[in-house]
Amino acid sequence: MAKQRTPVLKVSKLSKAYGSHAIVSDFSLEVWAGDAIALTGRNGAGKSTILRCLVGADKADGGTIEICGNRLRESDPAVRRDLATVIDDLDFFPDLSVVEHLDLLARAHGLPDAEGAVDDVLHEVQLVAQSGQLPGTLSSGQRRRLALATAFVRPRKLLILDEPEQRLDVEGVEWLATRLKAEREAGLAIVMASHEPRLVDAVSTKTIRVGA
């Protein structure tokens, strides 16, 4: 694979504290195209905090974050174009159906064949039967599949996932591992936090144990 000149994600000396309690300090990381970094560790170790800072959902107290050479500003269209996320703050329109959410995202990102892309992803996440359902009526596992589908239906260079295996059934975790591995092999950069050893083993090129 041809090496890019700039890393997809570059984190330098990231620090974050809640009050006087430091959660993250001097955290540095470089992620290149084709890398898959897995953050593991106990509950409360700071994995989600790191990911929330990386996507701009939380403001870091110090350090710099660059995505494809652009300084991270959460509302920067360039950052939003390159970065797909599935963390705990994803929301859905209560009055748009499953398929309409995906269609909207695909069209907003200017996909030339939005309908085809949506159809493929719907089949892949096994939500074809639920395509007309409103998000409030989905089970928690189906909501997680829809959240993952929102990340897969759009172009991206970096994928950030916070415990993507949550609420997925056994087959779902296996599918996710296969999908993420294929994404990584196709040159996508992935950073994820996970408690699922099968997923970490199958996908990651490097594992970082947080808070050990």
Next chain:
Amino acid sequence: MSKKSRRRAASPSGGVQSPDVAAPAEEVAAPEPVPEPEPLRPLRLLTDVEPEPVSETVLRTLMRDWRRGRATRHVWDMIQDGYVALLATVMIGAMLVSVVIRAQGAVSACTSESCQSSRTLLPWAALCGVLALTLMVSRIFGPVVASAAEGFWLMEAPIKRARILWGRLISVMFAAIAVAAVFGGLVAALSGSSWAGVVSWGVAAGLGAGGLTALAAEEQTADRTWVVRTLQWIVGLVGLAALMTVVAVAAGWLPNAGFFASSENRFDLVVSIAGAVLLVVAGVVAILRLDWIRRARLVSGGSLVAGMQGAMYALDMSLMRDILVERDAIARGHVRPTKGHGTGLAALVYRDAQRIVRFPKQLILLLLSIVVPYAVGALGLGVLSPVISGLVLLSAIVPLLGMLRVLSRTGGLARAFPFSTAQVRTAAMVVPALATLVWVVAVTPAFTGLSAGTAHLSWTDAAIHALVTGLAGLLGAVRWVTAKPPNYNKPMIQMGGFGAMPPGMIGNLIKGIDIVALVSLPLLFGWSYWISIIIAGIAFFVLRGSMNMEDMQAAQEEQKRNLEAAKADAAGGKKKIPPPKR
């Protein structure tokens, strides 16, 4: 991925540099000591135990003791601690009563045809509105409810539910009577009715609401909603007809209030009698059949009440609306998917329009609000029209801003779109802005002084006044849906005897209203409408997220860093540039 890049990712220099958070993946935690297993106890299967009968009265007493016994303060302590708030409430209440009395005196002095028709019709409309609202609230909540805990621990027990539930049904009916009576009487007073009329309309509203609550409870026992829904529509349409008649008389399309003005049609009396009969008959039937209500129906209303209470404690009206919208969507469950159109921001705008067309009842309030400037003019209060109509428009536009609400309450979905926050927000405002434009065109005649008591304006000035009112309502609604909720992460503000309050909590109460006031008050004071338009422009600029303080701060720091880097280059030295402080 190349071997080199893999090495880079795995190398200490390319990976984590955090002594606090990172360690090699291979590190294994020390094994924890295994506790001694407890000896197995014999299983109690309870197959041969005959349960004794349970007294519901004892259970109710137990529940009361649990609740009161765990209270750390009595009501009297609260009153003593909060005497300042109590005094303020009494003072504000006295001021409100004074305002009502003065308004009643002023409005009753107006003898024009439109004033008289409004005096006759507005209590009709208010009464119908109260009754329709009572039916809606009763249907949404229950009206008989049980909390999740009660549903799990009590409703499944071998007891007669009716003995637990009858007390709360009676309470709900009395609450409906009290609230509706106050509201009905207030509207009658503000529209200039005599004091006898005020009492009469108040009693009608109270008994009517009480009777309909009893009816809704009776329907709840039968596990059906169509009767309540149908009644709600009928009563709502009568109210709408009364409001439309106000407009028609004010515009001169009708000579008088016609059917509504006939002295033989004592609507208040009819409603009072019907309400009283319904209260007794439906109330007794409901109490006798309280055991029939399904547990899921009881708990569903209880969980909704709990959610609303949570939002109410934070004074977060937007959250309360979110809960209702979500519930409505869940009740609908499934829709026929429609095809999207366009790409980029156009796709967002198109979907917003489709969303509104799919749930057209969101437009009902907007259509109703068109009547308001005409009704205000007919009452001779035309000078207040921009403020009053702007506030009503605010509440009518909020349902149309559902997309903006979702895109601004949490960042996750907005982050999925390849646009800036300002672009996303502007796109989500397009359809509501077009709806507001239609509203402006529809109400412009009301601002020409078409109604008695309103200053006569040229069509151009009237159109500008209507436009400013529309902008006030739209921007107020945008502020209402996009305002941040109280921040519980920051230090609390000390509030005397009431403990502490998170920052932004009080501001939450006036969000939206502040923008309406800022934009429309210059018209009230007789200043140039340009002032209002400029204020509206600034408000739009801020509300669409163009003034994101974090982004501005980051850009400033970036510039500072670049400047220092340029200076270092010019000096030819190797000065270290510090990372930005956030």
